[in-house]
Amino acid sequence: MAHPLQLGFQDAASPIMEEFIHFHDHTLMIVFLISSLVLYIIMAMVSTKLTNKYILDSQEIEIIWTVLPAVILILIALPSLRILYLMDEINDPHLTIKAIGHQWYWSYEYSDYEDLGFDSYMIPTNDLSPGQFRLLEADNRMVVPVESPARILITAEDVLHSWTVPSLGVKMDAVPGRLNQTAFITSRPGVYYGQCSEICGANHSFMPIVVEALPMKYFEDWTSLMLEDA
Structure with missing residues (x-):
């Protein structure tokens, strides 16, 4: 389990979060290449006399700087749309x-x-x-079975909240009078922490989310125990 206060992404605990991390790395590499190219052009313009600083027209350059950004946007948009559709699938x-x-x-x-x-x-x-982690531990954890699709219906009783668990790749607004839904599959047993991500009042930072993923056998034992206590 990743430390919840570490810099960068937490370790992925669901297939969707793995897709998010891959997409982040893919996009970051594109940004790095663009930045390197721009820096190289700036340095070349400043440091060498082999370039014409006063050029007025170049059909080839205009074609390149029109077509290349369009290709780059397509390379970013296609995997992004794929992840959006994967997030909406609740089967x-x-x-x-x-x-x-x-x-x-x-x-x-x-x-x-x-x-x-x-x-x-x-x-x-x-x-x-x-x-235990300060401001992140809860007295009752939301327990789910490992490697089983779980659907979460999210709403609020008073003001806007947001149900967010970064390592599961889940973030959904809780809106009074509206029922939003999302889904996730935990890849392995563990305890995953989140917090309300909507500014919901004075104690906004004091309503943590704790999801505990258990093998099916232990999940059934937990439900039996909870029903007995109810």
Whole structure:
């Protein structure tokens, strides 16, 4: 598991996040090549007398600087559109969870189970155990099975919130009166942290999101335990 405070992307824990990282590297390489070319042209114009600084017309250069940017934009747009369509695909989810944003905590309802729901509050700093992360730990984690498509229905009770887990590549606004949906598949067991990404009031930074991915056997044990306690 990546440290949640590290610089750069967290380690990908879902196929969509892997696609995001690949697209980021692809686009960054294009930006690097363009920057290198522009820097080379500037240095050549300044440092050598072999270039004509007062050229007024060049059909070939105009064609190049018109066609080349169009090709570069296509190289960026095609993989970007592919990822957008992949994000919208929600085919036969194995689990549906409703996440509701409140000021300032989250509540979760497991639609496939009767009476399985709970609130998730941030653990105060004074109550943290050794090794737990400040402002990121919650008393009740949202538990999902590994390698199973999970659909998340997201809404809010009061103001705008945003349900965001970076390592899963998930970010969706929680809007009062509207039900948004997204989906993800966890690639491996682990605990994945996120926070509300919408400025929702005084305690905006105190409503963390904790997703715990468990193998199916342990997930079923967890649901049985939760239903017994309900």
